[in-house]
Amino acid sequence: MxxxxxxxxxxxxxxxxxxxxxxxxxxxSALSLLVMFFHVAGLFITLHAEFLAAVQIIVYAGAILVLYLFVVMILNVKQDDRYHSQWRIAGFVCVPLLIEVMVLLSGGAETSTTGPRAALASSAKTIAPDNTLAIGQTLFSTYLFPFEVxxxxxxxxxxxxxxxxxxxxGEQDNPNPMVRTKAAE
Amino acid sequence: MTIPISYYLILSGVVFLTGIVGVLIRRNIIAILLSVELMLNATNINFVAFSDYFRDLGGQVFVFFALTVAAAEVAVGLAIIIALHRSRSTINIEEFNLLKW
Structure with missing residues (x-):
């Protein structure tokens, strides 16, 4: 399941x-990013991070994306958007990175079943059932200084x-503010 | 039946690479910022997956901070875009070549 x-x-x-x-x-683009945010929030729920799923929807989908849409509509961009001429560089960068990721994952895949999860399962550390409470306690004890930062x-x-x-x-009514101050004197 | 951690790594790697490709090939500044958001979300998926894997809440707290930085980045980035659009009246990235050698 x-x-x-x-x-x-x-x-x-x-x-x-x-x-x-x-x-x-x-x-x-912004609307498909919205779809992606909602599904990332769903993925967070399956990973036992319910608080972050809520924050993901509220902050990303509610605040950040609305800001993007505002700016898109303020600027009223015309649709002359072609792809950048740097696509060769993009391929040059991304294909080796993709190969690296595949090599790393294929090398580490067989050791992952006996990794730290098995070692940690024996210890008493478990994720608390109340995710928000646990995050709040961690945030305000261990990570208090980064929180303030x-x-x-x-x-x-x-x-x-x-x-x-x-x-x-004064930019709108007078293009040259120096003249205006002299006139005011 | 749990999902192996490598699946989450592959997912976040693919999303991150999509973001890199978007930053490199798009010519609209707003699309470039959206691609940066993709990359930030890829790292967030990684953080939460490892937080579940190691049974440690530190990863989720770091996602919280990444969210804060993303919000700050969006605010400043969009302000810069508005200022650029006001001075040049375009947001095509190839028009801004003042620092290009």
């Missing part, structure tokens, strides 16, 4: 991510986005 779920989620994730790259209209990152990103995206003060 879990294999059925995995095959479904993995297939949909791969198909949606290929569509993100392949579709020419950015709105369609993450909040600082968000603050810096917010200020940076405002500074980058806003117009210069």
């Amino acid at each position: 879990s294999q059925l779920f995995f095959v479904y989620f993995a297939g949909m994730i791969i198909a949606a991510s290929v569509l993100v790259v392949a579709l020419k209209n950015p709105v369609y 993450a909040s600082l990152v968000l603050l810096v990103a917010m200020i940076g986005a405002i500074v980058l995206a806003k117009r210069e003060i």
Whole structure:
């Protein structure tokens, strides 16, 4: 049963991510990214990470993707989007990486059944049934300092986005602010 | 019947490579940022799979931080795109060749 779920989620994730790259209209790309986010959330549920599945849907699908769609519609891009001339470099980079991944996985596949999972199963460490409680306790004890740093990152990103995206003060009504200040004096 | 960890690695590798290909071949900046999101999600799948595999919640906490960084990256990246579009009135990546040698 879990294999059925995995095959479904993995297939949909791969198909949606290929569509993100392949579709020419950015709105369609963003919508197939939405499909991919939902299926990643489903995969998280099968991996006993229910809290992260909820956060994935709320933050990624609810906030980040809406931001993307806003910008796509603000900019009103015309559909002259062809593929980049760097596709040869892309193939040159990605084909060896794919081969490397296959070699690594085929080498490590036979040892994976007797890996750390078997060693850890004997120890008393198990994932708590209440995933949100366990994540909260881990986050506020072991990872307290990174958590604070993450909040600082968000603050810096917010200020940076405002500074980058806003117009210069007085840009709209007067293209040359120096003249205006002299006239005001 | 559990899924072997290597299946999750293959899945996240394929998604990550799709993201790399998207960054390299797309000419629309917004599509490039969407491909970066693909790569971040591939690493998240890896983190959660290993967190389940090792029975350790640290992986899930790191996904949380990756999510934070992704949100910050999207905010700053889209602000940069808006500023670029305002100064050049295009978002085709080949028009921005100021730093190209």
